[in-house]
Amino acid sequence: MNDPAxxxxxxxxxxxxxxxxxxALHLRVHEGTVEEARLNIYEAPRFFEAFLRGRSHTxxxxxxxxxxxxxxxxxxxSACRALEDxxxxxxxxxxxxxxxxxxxxxxxxxxxxxxxLLHAPDFLGHDDVIGxxxxxxxxxxxxxxxxxxxxxxxxxxxxxxxxPVNVRLGGFHRTPTRAELRPLAERLxxxxxxxxxxxxxxxxxDFPDAECDAxxxxxxxxxxxxxxxxTPAVLPYDRALPRRGFPLGDFSEHVTEEQVPHSxxxxxxxxxxxxxxxxxxxxxxxxxxxxxxxxxxxxxxxLGAPPLTSETEDGRPGEVCRNPYRSILVxxxxxxxxxxxxxxxxxxxxxxxxxxxxxxxxxGIGHGATEAPRGLLYHRYALDGEGRVTDARIVPPTAQNxxxxxxxxxxxxxAGLDRGEDSEDELTRLCERAVRNHDPCISCSAHFLExxxxxxxxxx
Amino acid sequence: xxxxxxxRPPSRPRxxxxxxxxxxxxxxxxxxxxxxxxxxADALExxxxxxxxxxxxxxxxxxxxxxxxVSTPEHVERLRRIRAESRHLVTIGACATAGGVQALRNYADxxxxxxxxYARPDYIETLATSTPISAHVPVDFELRGCPIDRGQLVExxxxxxxxxxxxxxxxxVCFACKRRGNVCxxxxxxxxxLGPVTHAGCGxxxxxxxxxxxxxxxxxxxxxxxxxxxxMHRDGMGDEDIDRFLHTFNVTAFTAVEEEGxx
Ligand code: SF4
Ligand code: SF4
Numbered sequence: 035m036n037d038p039a040x041x042x043x044x045x046x047x048x049x050x051x052x053x054x055x056x057x058a059l060h061l062r063v064h065e066g067t068v069e070e071a072r073l074n075i076y077e078a079p080r081f082f083e084a085f086l087r088g089r090s091h092t093x094x095x096x097x098x099x100x101x102x103x104x105x106x107x108x109x110x111x112s113a114c115r116a117l118e119d120x121x122x123x124x125x126x127x128x129x130x131x132x133x134x135x136x137x138x139x140x141x142x143x144x145x146x147x148x149x150x151l152l153h154a155p156d157f158l159g160h161d162d163v164i165g166x167x168x169x170x171x172x173x174x175x176x177x178x179x180x181x182x183x184x185x186x187x188x189x190x191x192x193x194x195x196x197x198p199v200n201v202r203l204g205g206f207h208r209t210p211t212r213a214e215l216r217p218l219a220e221r222l223x224x225x226x227x228x229x230x231x232x233x234x235x236x237x238x239x240d241f242p243d244a245e246c247d248a249x250x251x252x253x254x255x256x257x258x259x260x261x262x263x264x265t266p267a268v269l270p271y272d273r274a275l276p277r278r279g280f281p282l283g284d285f286s287e288h289v290t291e292e293q294v295p296h297s298x299x300x301x302x303x304x305x306x307x308x309x310x311x312x313x314x315x316x317x318x319x320x321x322x323x324x325x326x327x328x329x330x331x332x333x334x335x336x337l338g339a340p341p342l343t344s345e346t347e348d349g350r351p352g353e354v355c356r357n358p359y360r361s362i363l364v365x366x367x368x369x370x371x372x373x374x375x376x377x378x379x380x381x382x383x384x385x386x387x388x389x390x391x392x393x394x395x396x397x398g399i400g401h402g403a404t405e406a407p408r409g410l411l412y413h414r415y416a417l418d419g420e421g422r423v424t425d426a427r428i429v430p431p432t433a434q435n436x437x438x439x440x441x442x443x444x445x446x447x448x449a450g451l452d453r454g455e456d457s458e459d460e461l462t463r464l465c466e467r468a469v470r471n472h473d474p475c476i477s478c479s480a481h482f483l484e485x486x487x488x489x490x491x492x493x494x
Numbered sequence: 495x496x497x498x499x500x501x502r503p504p505s506r507p508r509x510x511x512x513x514x515x516x517x518x519x520x521x522x523x524x525x526x527x528x529x530x531x532x533x534x535a536d537a538l539e540x541x542x543x544x545x546x547x548x549x550x551x552x553x554x555x556x557x558x559x560x561x562x563x564v565s566t567p568e569h570v571e572r573l574r575r576i577r578a579e580s581r582h583l584v585t586i587g588a589c590a591t592a593g594g595v596q597a598l599r600n601y602a603d604x605x606x607x608x609x610x611x612y613a614r615p616d617y618i619e620t621l622a623t624s625t626p627i628s629a630h631v632p633v634d635f636e637l638r639g640c641p642i643d644r645g646q647l648v649e650x651x652x653x654x655x656x657x658x659x660x661x662x663x664x665x666x667v668c669f670a671c672k673r674r675g676n677v678c679x680x681x682x683x684x685x686x687x688l689g690p691v692t693h694a695g696c697g698x699x700x701x702x703x704x705x706x707x708x709x710x711x712x713x714x715x716x717x718x719x720x721x722x723x724x725x726m727h728r729d730g731m732g733d734e735d736i737d738r739f740l741h742t743f744n745v746t747a748f749t750a751v752e753e754e755g756x757x
Contacts, residue, residue: 079620080515080565084606085598089738096708097742100595103519103641151525151546162547164535178528185526193699195526196519196641197710200703208704389704 059443059465066451071444073436073469086426091117091395091417092203098413098428099197104147107140107188108406110201111262115402116413117203121393128386129205130262132191135379136201137262137404138372139187142225143195144407145313145365145372146184148473149236150177153362156467157239173235176228180369183225187376190218205390215380222377229370230331236366237335241359244446247271248308248438250315250354251289253405254279259323259371260316262404268304269318269341269354277319282401285412289429302434310438311409311431312472313364318354328371335363358442358471365407365473395421406431408473432474443468507655510542510555512576514562514569515596515624519641520587521545521561530648537655553579557654563589563596565624577631584650585627588640592712592747595640597624600746626746635660640710640743643695664715666690667707671698679706686729686739691717691748712744719748 062070082101086094094113099106111133118125125133150173151163160166167174185195190210192198200207249271253264266288267279280288289309291302303309317332321340324332333339337360338353355364397419403412409431416425446468447461455461511521525531525546541551558580564570577583585591593600604622627633637650637660646662653660667689671678679685679701687706689698693714700707713719719740726736740748 080596080624081599081604082596085596085602090735093738093742097595100517100519100640100743103517103522106519147525162540164532164540164547167532167535174532178531181526182528185528193703194641194696196522199700199705199708202705206703207700 059469061443061447061461061465063447063451068444068448068451071440071447073440073443083426083428086415086423089423091120091393091415091421091423094413094415094423094426095201095203096197096199101428101430103196105140105144105406105408105411106197107137107192107201108404108411110198111137112402112404112406112411112413113415114201114203115263115404116400116415117402117417118393119400119402120398120415120417121203121396121400123204123391123393125205125391128384129209129390131379131383132206132209132386133201134262135376135383136188136191136198138376138379139184139191141184141261141372141407142229142369142376143181143184143188145369146177146181146232148407149232149362149365149369150174150181152473153365153470154236154239156470157236157362173232176231180225180228180232183221183228183373186221187218190214202390204393205386205388207389209385209389211385212383215383219377219380222373222380225373226370226377229366229373233331233335233363233366233370236362239362241357244358244442244449245356246310246314246358246438246442247356248310248441249304250318251304251309251311251410251434252315252319253403253410254320257323259320259375260405261372264403264405266403266410267319268309269315270307271356282403282412285401285403285429286414286427289412289434291429291433302429303437304434308437308441309434310472311434312407313361313368313409314355314358315409316405317364317367318356322352324367324371325374328367328374331370332363332367335367337363337367358468361471361473395419399425408432409435435472435474439469439472439474442471506537506539507556508541508551508554509538510553510558510576510580511540511545512542512558512560512562512572513544514560514573514590514627515565516562516587516589516594518545518561520589520639521559523586523642523644523647524559527644527648534651538651555580556582557651558583559586560584560590560627561586563593563624563626564630565596565621567621569621570630573627573630582634582654583627583631584635584637584654585633586637586642586647588638588710588712588744588747589624590627591636591638592744593624593626595743595745597745598741599624601741637662638693638711638744639695643697646695663694665694666714666717667692667694667696667698667701667711670694670696671701674698674702676701679704680725680729684729686726686731688722688739690722691719708742709740709748710743712747713750 060072082098095110098109098113101109155162155166158166163174188195188198192200250269251266253260254267255264265279265282269277289302289304317340322342337355341352341354395417397417399416401414403410411431412429414427415423418424443465446464450461450464540547541555544550558576560583564573588594600623637646650660671689676698680687685706688709689701689707691713692707692709693711695711
């Protein structure tokens with residue numbers, strides 16, 4: 035086992051758990067050097083982009099939500115924005131605020147699920163949340179309560195937590211009254227304390243050193259932490275290069291997809307380079323737009339001031355957190371922010387006169403993107419004059435992050451090998467953690483992590 | 495590192511949760527049973543549930559919950575193994591029960607679909623159809639919905655533990671809609687609604703939110719589809735619209751009803 039130079043074999047170890055969907059992992063180690071780390075996503079292809087063609091322009095929000103049960107709101111709202119873009123419709127005012135409220139519910143629910151049920155067991159040395167609950171019952175109960183509150187937001191506005199029915203082109207089928215939102219506000223106030231406690235809890239975890247060297251991509255929106263709308267912005271890894279942005283309509287020119295033989299998920303690149311979307315990218319690009327309390331809590335939890343914060347303007351450079359293990363901290367900050375934001379929206383809510391604005395079909399191409407909990411989710415539709423979809427393109431966050439995850443795997447396994455961690459168990463644990471750091475949602479791209487290590491012998 | 499199991503009876507029934515082509519929404523419903531989750535984990539040994547738990551244990555399983563449809567050659571093989579290892583096999587959701595939304599391919603040319611999504615279709619292994627679990631192995635109970643309903647899932651697990659049949663009524667959404675006191679969207683607003691022919695379970699959500707039911711629980715036990723068609727025509731739908739309306743989340747199930755008449 036400890037002399038890789040004399041080994042040539044394939045090792046198989048148990049499937050990767052605690053990710054949404056399933057995937058396999060392939061590692062090639064030659065003379066103690068990781069030569070290749072591949073995420074083999076072989077989720078059965080489900081052909082959404084193909085069968086959307088011929089459907090009416092009102093249908094993609096309900097249909098595409100079935101791509102992923104973990105972030106249906108992200109799919110519904112990215113689809114709505116793209117279709118509204120074709121129809122020349124802008125949804126604003128209280129309807130836009132309600133959409134953001136609904137999305138905050140999904141952020142709270144999904145990020146909390148990942149923090150407590152999927153990711154924290156890694157830091158505390160448990161196989162799963164059930165095992166963890168025996169030793170840390172209060173933390174698990176708080177997580178479940180917080181998740182329930184997120185679900186309650188989605189259920190009230192959407193009807194149910196998974197594949198909600200109330201979202202439609204132009205807004206909602208039915209908007210809530212102020213009185214209906216009141217009980218939600220009460221639960222959210224409890225959630226505010228729970229979110230703070232969660233952040234303090236995860237801040238006490240032990241974070242291994244690591245750095246992800248990908249360019250960071252997130253939507254940005256003037257004056258607010260982008261969630262349900264925005265324009266793509268990039269923070270390059272190379273600090274000598276400036277932060278840049280591009281119009282959403284040019285997304286396909288910048289983020290190109292490439293099919294690789296080992297995966298049903300397409301691999302994307304941003305201007306030819308590896309990139310990462312999601313919590314770390316959002317915090318780096320938009321952290322300065324968080325609420326003062328969320329920022330303060332982030333700093334207390336040990337996250338540096340994000341670049342562009344007011345105090346960094348007088349000289350002190352901000353910090354970009356690129357440690358994928360620390361993404362759990364950023365997620366916890368985002369939960370806190372989403373709870374505050376939900377409370378804010380409810381406090382100024384006035385029921386709009388109409389639940390939706392009419393979005394009559396017209397021929398054209400439209401683009402829509404939103405910040406799914408796992409990162410930027412882009413949709414593009416082409417419609418004919420009758421409102422039939424003639425072409426659909428969907429770029430989920432996991433497909434974009436795949437390259438960065440593989441590079442992370444390569445580095446972390448190499449570091450492990452260099453420390454002499456060479457057993458199947460140790461390597462599997464490292465790989466699983468590396469993948470879970472990114473909370474990949476494999477259902478949206480594609481199944482089943484089996485580690486398969488091929489070790490080839492060196493020259494004698 | 496694993497934690498030693500504490501004071502539980504060693505012979506709790508063993509639960510397996512398995513996934514085929516799906517969105518993970520139905521198994522997520524199990525994690526969304528926040529109030530019951532730890533109780534379920536006490537009553538059952540969660541032997542295999544990749545989404546939530548590390549260290550999947552081999553069979554046999556006393557209860558297997560299966561999500562997703564069969565759509566690759568590998569699925570067919572894996573499903574047979576799971577069936578052979580499971581005492582009770584329950585399908586959860588429209589994908590597992592009726593092929594799901596991805597069964598839209600069953601009416602199309604999959605080669606052309608592959609070419610539309612992938613530059614190198616030859617890298618992809620897929621079947622030309624997306625079929626329900628029951629098309630391949632015997633199934634003990636089918637729980638419907640896209641997604642399934644949390645209450646119904648808890649009922650199925652409770653019934654299994656008690657050794658009785660799940661109490662899931664076979665009536666239509668209209669029934670639940672009346673009981674909820676909704677104004678009928680078809681009668682009041684001329685909104686097309688699949689409530690009369692759709693299996694109850696969602697609590698008549700769509701009409702409650704002011705829209706017509708879109709059939710995500712599939713056909714109800716006593717469905718008279720032909721009687722609904724003229725109503726949909728009256729409310730402005732053409733034949734093609736009706737066809738799309740019926741063939742979305744339970745594509746094959748409504749087709750079967752159309753072909754065979756009320757079940
Ligand atoms: S039935 Fe619906 S919710 Fe369940 S796995 Fe299939 S697509 Fe997802
Ligand atoms: S709204 Fe739909 S489900 Fe409700 S009673 Fe009318 S037809 Fe039936």
